[in-house]
Amino acid sequence: MALSVFDLYSVGIGPSSSHTVGPMRAARRFTELLHDEGLLDSVQRVRAELFGSLGATGHGHGSDKAVLLGLEGEDPATVDTDRTDERVDRIREQGALLLGGKHPITFDTTADLVLHRRRSLPAHPNGMTFCALGPGGGTLAERTYYSVGGGFVVDESATGADRVVADVTPVRFPFASAAELLAHCAREGLPISSVVLANELSWRSEEEVRAGLLQLWSVMRACVERGTRRDGVLPGGLRVPRRAPALHRELSAETADGDPLRIMDWVNLFALAVNEENASGGRIVTAPTNGAAGIVPAVLHYYTRFVPGADDDGVVRFLLTAAAIGMLFKQNASISGAEVGCQGEVGSACSMAAGALAEVLGGTPEQVENAAEVGIEHNLGLTCDPVGGLVQIPCIERNAVASVKAINAARLALRGDGSHKVTLDKAIKTMRDTGRDMKTKYKETARGGLAVNVIEC
Structure with missing residues (x-):
């Protein structure tokens, strides 16, 4: 596995890379998946669940806010940090968000964003699941992601406590120790x-x-x-x-x-x-x-x-x-x-x-x-x-x-x-x-x- 310097260092938003940057990236990744598979316009509701450490300390780390902004298509490197609270307040007050920044859906921050304080997913303490529902409540897409530290996000295909998706790019001086x-x-x-x-x-x-x-x-x-x-x-x-x-x-x-x-x-x-x-x-x-x-x-x-x-x-x-x-x-x-x-x-x-x-x-x-x-x-x-x-x-x-x-x-x-x-x-x-x-x-x-x-x- 090859890692770049720019994998390790990234520009993000506080207060936590694993609890804020990672969840925002994961939520954005889910909306991109919906877009790429042609499902975005059919979505009527999204449910997000945070587990383990994310569920236990997510409110204090801004994980809930990060998920909402990520679902609206924001990226930690470019989101306007001076307007994040205003954006989140709007979503909560209106009970709606722009999925992927394009598609309006209703979103109840109490029912549709759940932080499980005592439940964990198997691969890592920082697990989260997103589910997109269509007409009649049928599931259009569901994905589980893990925020494994430093803003790195992996999905179920990269299980393992702190793994990243393997980059097979050959480097001149590979080293693992x-x-x-x-x-x-x-x-x-x-x-x-x-x-x-x-x-x-x-x-x-x-x-x-x-x-x-x-x-x-x-x-x-x-x-x-x-x-x-x-x-x-x-x-x-x-x-x-x-x-x-x-x-x-x-x-x-x-x-x-x-x-x-x-x-x-x-x-x-x-x-x-x-x-x-x-x-x-x-x-x-x-x-x-x-x-x-x-x-x-x-x-x-x-x-x-x-x-x-x-x-x-x-x-x-x-x-x-x-x-x-x-x-x-x-x-x-x-x-x-x-x-x-x-x-x-x-x-x-x-x-x-x-x-x-x-x-x-x-x-x-x-x-x-x-x-x-x-x-x-x-x-x-x-x-x-x-x-x-x-x-x-x-x-x-x-x-x-x-x-x-x-x-x-x-x-x-x-x-x-x-x-x-x-x-x-x-x-x-x-x-x-x-x-x-x-x-x-x-x-x-x-x-x-x-x-x-x-x-x-």
């Missing part, structure tokens, strides 16, 4: 970023790869900028205040005072800004997920702002290297909090950012792999227990802490020679095994941990 990736680097005398770039050329030109990655970086920068401007509280019953704007004002007003840890405050700011935007349904980049979307941008901002000689070439190399590490998690474990807990989201992102920073700071492939291993090793066992089912507590702070941890992991690795006892492959396998052993209540169901020990007010 960190060991294979390092072997390519050693044999060819290439850094990890160059190995990934060579593979990307199977899909697009080098100029297109570079332009696409710099566009993603532009979206990340814009997200941080928005996050530092918007005061107020985050949506949802917790009424969590936005902290990034005030912190930005404080840091911008301060003069250099010799505080050796002041840079850490800026890194915290970058991560907080992204994840507060994500929590409010803003535009973000999955890196590799929404819940962990602040870590790669925060560490990349650290590189461009505080590392002498940082440039666009470094940004491209950073994102390529981070993607290589993310692919290993995607293929050999999971990046879904509903499947393996937050170690699969924040842990994977911390590992990606640590390895990427090590490369752009001059690390060898072995040091990069070491940094990535440190990044995940010290996130093993991390649970996903969002208070109120919202991607706010502990998610936002967790991104800030993991961003600093990624920088530390890179620095630890760069002070060594790349040799270490625990390989990245072993750490990824351990994360997968730990996720399998973890109780369901700690995997994005809001039925354990902080989610039950913190009172919603």
Whole structure:
């Protein structure tokens, strides 16, 4: 199976790649199926059912809204994030929607959109079923989809916990493990970023790869900028205040005072800004997920702002290297909090950012792999227990802490020679095994941990 960098990174809408981006894509895919099979104009009613983690925390993650927008033909990368609430309110008030953006049907958001809090589908915790009914109530089409993390959506033909539909495109340097990736680097005398770039050329030109990655970086920068401007509280019953704007004002007003840890405050700011935007349904980049979307941008901002000689070439190399590490998690474990807990989201992102920073700071492939291993090793066992089912507590702070941890992991690795006892492959396998052993209540169901020990007010 081949994965492109642009499979791993995608522009989407908050607050969750698996619970918002995935359901929107699945609903849109279902409408496209109806159109392609010539059934769209015959549909009189659509019923959508969300199961497992989607059903348990879907309201807090905006899954219900995402499904409605997807049924109207919206895409997470292009939907107007400033009008989503208005659109959803209209559907609920009128009891109708435009299926595929074209065909009007009645839609009762209470009866036709069901979130099952205690029922699951077999292949993955994030399952959903869509059924289109025609005249007389007969079934025209029915499909089941799974949102398997990072915005990836598969159907029943791709069963398996975290699988994507196989891309059989041949690449120059195929790798399914960190060991294979390092072997390519050693044999060819290439850094990890160059190995990934060579593979990307199977899909697009080098100029297109570079332009696409710099566009993603532009979206990340814009997200941080928005996050530092918007005061107020985050949506949802917790009424969590936005902290990034005030912190930005404080840091911008301060003069250099010799505080050796002041840079850490800026890194915290970058991560907080992204994840507060994500929590409010803003535009973000999955890196590799929404819940962990602040870590790669925060560490990349650290590189461009505080590392002498940082440039666009470094940004491209950073994102390529981070993607290589993310692919290993995607293929050999999971990046879904509903499947393996937050170690699969924040842990994977911390590992990606640590390895990427090590490369752009001059690390060898072995040091990069070491940094990535440190990044995940010290996130093993991390649970996903969002208070109120919202991607706010502990998610936002967790991104800030993991961003600093990624920088530390890179620095630890760069002070060594790349040799270490625990390989990245072993750490990824351990994360997968730990996720399998973890109780369901700690995997994005809001039925354990902080989610039950913190009172919603």
